[in-house]
Each structure stands twice: as structure tokens, then as C-alpha cells.
Amino acid sequence: xxxxxxLILSNSSxxxxxxxxxxxxxxTIFFLVVGYYTQMRIYERGELQKLSxxxxxxxxxxxxxxHQTLYEHYPREEQIKSVREVDLYYEIHKxxxxxxxxxxxxxxxxxxxxxxxxxxxxxCIFSDSxxxxxxxxxxxxxxxxxxxxxxxxxxxVDEHGTWLSALAPIKNSKGEIVAAVQVDExxxxxxxxxxxxxxxxxxxxxxxxxIVAYILLRSIRGILKKEEALTKEILQSNQIIEQxxxxxxxxxxxxxxxxxxxxxxxEIIRKSLPDSFVLFIPRDIVSGDFYWFAEHNDRVLIxxxxxxxxxxxxxxxxxIGNTLLNEIVNQKNISDPGEILNxxxxxxxxxxxxxxxxxxxxxxxxxxxxxxxxxYQNLKFSGAFRPLLHIRNGVLSEIKANRFPIGGGGAYQKTxxxxxxxxxxxxxxxxxxxxxxxxxxxxxxxxxxTTKRFKEIILSxxxxxxxxxxxxxxxxxxxxxxxxxxxDDILVxxxxx
Numbered sequence: 001x002x003x004x005x006x007l008i009l010s011n012s013s014x015x016x017x018x019x020x021x022x023x024x025x026x027x028t029i030f031f032l033v034v035g036y037y038t039q040m041r042i043y044e045r046g047e048l049q050k051l052s053x054x055x056x057x058x059x060x061x062x063x064x065x066x067h068q069t070l071y072e073h074y075p076r077e078e079q080i081k082s083v084r085e086v087d088l089y090y091e092i093h094k095x096x097x098x099x100x101x102x103x104x105x106x107x108x109x110x111x112x113x114x115x116x117x118x119x120x121x122x123x124c125i126f127s128d129s130x131x132x133x134x135x136x137x138x139x140x141x142x143x144x145x146x147x148x149x150x151x152x153x154x155x156x157v158d159e160h161g162t163w164l165s166a167l168a169p170i171k172n173s174k175g176e177i178v179a180a181v182q183v184d185e186x187x188x189x190x191x192x193x194x195x196x197x198x199x200x201x202x203x204x205x206x207x208x209x210x211i212v213a214y215i216l217l218r219s220i221r222g223i224l225k226k227e228e229a230l231t232k233e234i235l236q237s238n239q240i241i242e243q244x245x246x247x248x249x250x251x252x253x254x255x256x257x258x259x260x261x262x263x264x265x266x267e268i269i270r271k272s273l274p275d276s277f278v279l280f281i282p283r284d285i286v287s288g289d290f291y292w293f294a295e296h297n298d299r300v301l302i303x304x305x306x307x308x309x310x311x312x313x314x315x316x317x318x319x320i321g322n323t324l325l326n327e328i329v330n331q332k333n334i335s336d337p338g339e340i341l342n343x344x345x346x347x348x349x350x351x352x353x354x355x356x357x358x359x360x361x362x363x364x365x366x367x368x369x370x371x372x373x374x375x376y377q378n379l380k381f382s383g384a385f386r387p388l389l390h391i392r393n394g395v396l397s398e399i400k401a402n403r404f405p406i407g408g409g410g411a412y413q414k415t416x417x418x419x420x421x422x423x424x425x426x427x428x429x430x431x432x433x434x435x436x437x438x439x440x441x442x443x444x445x446x447x448x449x450t451t452k453r454f455k456e457i458i459l460s461x462x463x464x465x466x467x468x469x470x471x472x473x474x475x476x477x478x479x480x481x482x483x484x485x486x487x488d489d490i491l492v493x494x495x496x497x
Contacts, residue, residue: 256286
């Protein structure tokens with residue numbers, strides 16, 4: 001065994017194999033650890049969002065005057081338990097109970113009142129049983145803060161375990177905060193399940209690593225019997241292939257980070273367009289679709305752009321398009337959508353050297369662009385193949401785009417992009433989208449969703465908040481797609497005035 005070790009250390013090619021094996025072990029451990037914490041963070045964010053949604057909904061459903069009356073007239077638990085005629089208590093109790101069942105929440109949902117004089121909370125109405133005005137003194141400072149503002153807390157630990165919580169204030173008809181509703185979820189079960197899964201994955205990884213180690217040792221014995229020159233040649237070839245694959249993968253991943261960096265966050269968009277959503281699902285690691293956002297003087301501009309191709313080629317086009325749009329609006333001070341598209345068309349042709357009818361230079365992009373004044377009185381729209389959907393009072397109108405793209409070489413006869421003006425009314429809803437959603441293959445007959453079905457999904461959910469509409473569109477897409485691969489990049493933007 002010692003002779004084998006000396007031979008391994010003396011042979012540079014074999015040492016490389018050993019180093020690679022060590023790297024595999026290190027990378028495996030790294031991804032197991034990262035995977036564990038990633039799952040924890042994703043679950044935590046998702047559960048807190050769910051709990052917050054439930055809490056906010058309940059705060060609106062519960063009559064604050066009823067709760068205030070109960071709290072002022074029934075100071076002891078025995079009064080509630082002995083007087084079955086206290087319909088106010090059971091009415092609110094039923095609301096909490098139904099919410100718990102509907103949202104599949106294991107822990108009780110309850111209301112609570114904070115007393116500044118006593119310095120603690122009283123737990124009032126529970127979803128599970130009659131439980132009235134029980135003192136609660138082991139709370140976190142965030143509970144006091146979010147009692148009036150609402151918010152999400154977690155994870156935090158008490159004598160019963162690790163919790164995630166969300167609060168929302170309950171107000172009476174005068175707008176006064178009379179109580180808060182708190183929705184909890186025990187985090188310990190997920191932590192245990194995740195650790196169990198990671199443990200199983202670690203065990204499988206150890207078995208695989210052991211098999212790899214055994215194969216590696218046998219390979220080393222075989223390599224030592226061959227000529228040194230042949231061994232070096234094989235190892236060098238493998239290194240070249242591995243390095244090229246790594247370079248390609250690293251480059252694409254880095255391109256993804258760059259593309260994500262240039263896309264505006266939904267938080268920034270919602271500062272100007274509070275009731276909105278962006279559904280963005282790249283087909284590959286990087287995307288040929290992108291969304292663009294800017295504020296210029298008294299207007300907000302937002303666009304859904306579909307570049308030629310997807311993956312790496314489409315991503316290159318998206319970066320060119322994003323850069324040119326920023327230059328046109330922010331540096332050249334062009335704000336009219338039609339003029340922006342005319343300028344973008346000219347710049348794309350110049351950047352891609354699209355002269356004459358050369359079929360090799362017909363790349364370009366389709367897009368829908370709107371400019372909305374900040375007081376929501378009107379909007380201006382211009383599009384290249386991509387329309388604008390406008391809903392008012394439940395009636396959907398499709399604002400047509402020009403029937404030619406941005407760029408595209410000499411394949412299209414263009415007359416210049418036009419601008420459509422629309423006077424807005426409160427409650428109007430706007431949708432901008434690429435063709436990825438309507439063109440997705442799926443369903444029982446493996447057909448496209450189609451623009452018609454896309455509109456039906458939108459119209460059936462127009463009364464829901466925009467962020468919820470985004471989730472519904474995503475779920476509908478997933479159900480339709482099933483086991484089929486994603487056909488194209490997908491982008492949908494929704495805005496409620």
C-alpha cells in the first residue's frame with residue numbers, strides 16, 4: 001500500500017486524478033450545505049408570504065366593532081364559556097376556523113390585544129377552541145411593532161419550538177386598532193424533514209464517492225502500467241474537455257447574473273406601479289425575453305420585449321436592446337413610445353449592420369411599450385408585433401401593434417411606428433406579454449394555450465389583486481405544460497390603474 005502511495009505521489013497525472021477526487025468530495029459537501037440553507041430560506045420566504053396573506057385577509061374579514069364589544073364586555077374566559085349566546089365570539093371563531101382549514105394551517109389562528117398598562121398581550125379568540133383573554137408575556141419586540149403596522153416575524157424560538165408568524169391589525173369602523181390577528185406555523189417539522197433529506201443525500205453521496213474512489217484506485221493501478229507519455233496525453237485531453245465545459249457553463253452562469261442585474265426588480269417597479277406583477281420565466285439559463293422600466297419626467301415607461309431566439313443568442317440581443325432603450329430615453333430624452341421604437345429600430349439596424357436584404361442579418365425584437373403619466377390620467381402605447389390588452393369594466397380591448405418588428409433587416413416594409421393615446425380610468429387593467437405564454441404546448445391534446453385562452457384566464461381573474469393574478473397565470477401555465485418542455489421564454493406584465 002505504501003508503494004502505491006509513493007507511485008501516486010510521484011506521478012503528476014495520477015496526482016491530478018486524486019486532486020479532482022478531492023474536489024468532487026469538497027464540491028459535494030459544499031452543495032449539500034448550500035442546498036440545506038437554500039431550502040430553508042425558500043421555505044421560510046414562501047411560508048411567511050402565505051401566513052401574511054392569510055393574516056391580512058382575516059384582518060379585513062373580522063368586524064373590529066364586534067371584537068371591541070367582546071373585549072369590553074367579557075373580561076374573563078368563564079363568561080364566554082358559560083354564555084353560549086355570545087354569538088359575536090363564535091362568529092369570529094368560525095371565520096378563524098374556516099381560514100385555518102382552507103389554508104391547511106396546522107397551528108391555531110388567534111386574535112390578540114396588547115395592553116400598554118399591563119405590558120403584555122391577551123390572546124383572545126382562537127380557531128381551535130374557546131380560549132378567551134389568556135395572558136401572553138413571552139413575545140418578541142416585533143410583536144409590539146407589528147401589532148399596529150402588520151408584518152412577518154421569524155423564525156423565532158419559544159418553549160414550544162421554532163415559529164414563523166405574521167400579524168395584521170384589526171380596525172373598528174373609526175379606523176382605530178382594536179386587536180390583531182396572528183397566524184403561526186411551526187418551523188421545526190420542516191427543519192427536521194430537510195435535515196433528514198440532506199442526510200439521505202449525504203449518505204447517497206458517500207456511497208457514490210466510495211464507488212468513485214474504488215474505481216479511481218483501480219484506474220490508477222491500470223494507469224501505472226501504461227507508458228507515461230500515453231498517460232499524460234489522456235489526462236491532458238480530459239483536462240481540456242473539462243475546462244472547456246467548465247468555461248462554457250461558467251460563462252453562461254455569469255451571463256445570467258449580468259442579465260439579472262440589468263433587469264429592474266419588482267420592488268422598484270411597484271414603487272411607481274403598486275398594483276402590478278411581472279411573470280418572467282426564461283426557457284434556458286439566460287433569456288431572450290426581458291422587461292424594461294424607466295421613469296422620465298412625469299411618466300413611467302415599461303416594456304415587454306421578445307428578442308430573436310432564446311438562450312445565449314437571445315440574451316445578447318436582450319442586453320443590446322436594454323442598453324439602447326436606456327440611451328434613447330435617458331440620454332436622448334425621447335419619451336413618446338412611437339418615437340422610441342423608431343429610434344430603437346434605427347439603432348438596432350446600425351448595431352447589427354442590417355443593410356440591404358442580407359438574410360444573415362434579420363435578427364431583431366418584438367415588443368410592447370407603454371408610457372403612463374404618474375397621475376394615471378392617460379397612457380401612450382406603441383408596439384412591434386406585440387399588442388396591449390386593456391380591460392375596463394370587465395371588457396377587454398386589444399390595442400393592435402404595428403405589423404413589423406424592431407430590426408429584421410430588409411425583410412419588412414416599414415412605415416414608422418405609431419403611438420396610440422388612451423385616457424385612463426381608475427380600475428383599468430393593462431397587460432403586456434411576449435408570445436411565449438400563448439405558444440406553450442400542453443393540455444390533453446398537446447396544443448398551444450393560444451391568445452384566446454390567455455385572455456380567458458385574465459378575464460376570469462380580473463377582480464383579484466395583480467400579484468395574485470401573476471401567481472394564477474403561473475399555475476395555469478404549469479398545469480397546461482405538464483411534462484412538456486418549455487417552448488420559449490415567457491414574459492407577462494400586468495398593471496392595474
